[in-house]
Amino acid sequence: MVTSIRENLELVREEIRQAAARSGRREEDILLVAVTKTRPVEDVVEAVRCGVTSVGENRVQELLEKRALWPDGDEPEWRLIGHLQRNKARKALSAASAVDSVDSPELAAVLSRIASEEGRTLRVLIEVNTSGEASKHGVAPEEAENLLHGILENCPALRPEGFMTIGPLAGGEKEVRKAFALLRTICETARDNTGLALPGLSMGMSGDFGWAVQEGSTMVRIGSSIFGARR
Numbered sequence: 497m498v499t500s501i502r503e504n505l506e507l508v509r510e511e512i513r514q515a516a517a518r519s520g521r522r523e524e525d526i527l528l529v530a531v532t533k534t535r536p537v538e539d540v541v542e543a544v545r546c547g548v549t550s551v552g553e554n555r556v557q558e559l560l561e562k563r564a565l566w567p568d569g570d571e572p573e574w575r576l577i578g579h580l581q582r583n584k585a586r587k588a589l590s591a592a593s594a595v596d597s598v599d600s601p602e603l604a605a606v607l608s609r610i611a612s613e614e615g616r617t618l619r620v621l622i623e624v625n626t627s628g629e630a631s632k633h634g635v636a637p638e639e640a641e642n643l644l645h646g647i648l649e650n651c652p653a654l655r656p657e658g659f660m661t662i663g664p665l666a667g668g669e670k671e672v673r674k675a676f677a678l679l680r681t682i683c684e685t686a687r688d689n690t691g692l693a694l695p696g697l698s699m700g701m702s703g704d705f706g707w708a709v710q711e712g713s714t715m716v717r718i719g720s721s722i723f724g725a726r727r
């Protein structure tokens with residue numbers, strides 16, 4: 497590795513700062529979620545030492561392994577950002593502080609039922625497939641608000657905080673920003689219709705987080721720009 501996690505984080509924060517300034521926003525309004533899939537726990541510890549407060553993992557098992565290896569000292573907020581199967585819901589609840597990838601009423605119901613049994617609540621985001629790419633998880637844009645209403649009516653232990661999307665993997669600035677603008681519109685409409693704050697607008701990864709911030713992202717999920725390319 498040529499550059500250090502600390503230096504990479506500085507560069508990422510500077511880019512967030514600039515994108516925020518360009519759109520009249522404040523850097524503090526954007527949460528940096530460090531995405532640590534495939535990385536050893538030492539890398540996560542180093543990121544936290546450099547000020548990272550929130551970590552995103554794709555797989556429940558990997559998240560549990562990292563927490564088991566965590567040294568003494570404060571843990572970050574652990575967010576599950578990858579597709580979650582219903583049969584792993586209980587494990588997910590034991591591992592994560594928030595699930596950002598709720599993509600079906602069935603998954604929401606199982607998470608809520610288990611959280612209720614355990615006498616707790618769970619913060620969630622609804623994942624939306626804004627690009628229509630077949631490889632992506634997430635509900636269709638026109639289903640996003642239905643899922644939110646379903647959660648509000650049927651899932652008393654869930655605390656919906658907003659929406660999440662992955663930008664189109666193919667496509668230039670125009671297509672990518674269009675997908676992010678769509679998620680922002682979905683969130684704004686849902687705020688108007690529910691009266692909820694819904695502060696979470698999770699969009700932007702290493703390749704596109706500058707555009708995401710300009711489109712209103714409040715949570716960027718960044719892996720390779722901090723930790724280097726994954727093998």
Ligand SMILES: *Cc1c(COP(=O)(O)O)cnc(C)c1O
Pocket residue numbers: 531533554577578662701702703717718719720721
């Ligand atoms: C891997 C991943 C990221 C981070 O991707 P990078 O391109 O490495 O920044 C963000 N969000 C999700 C859902 C991911 O799976």
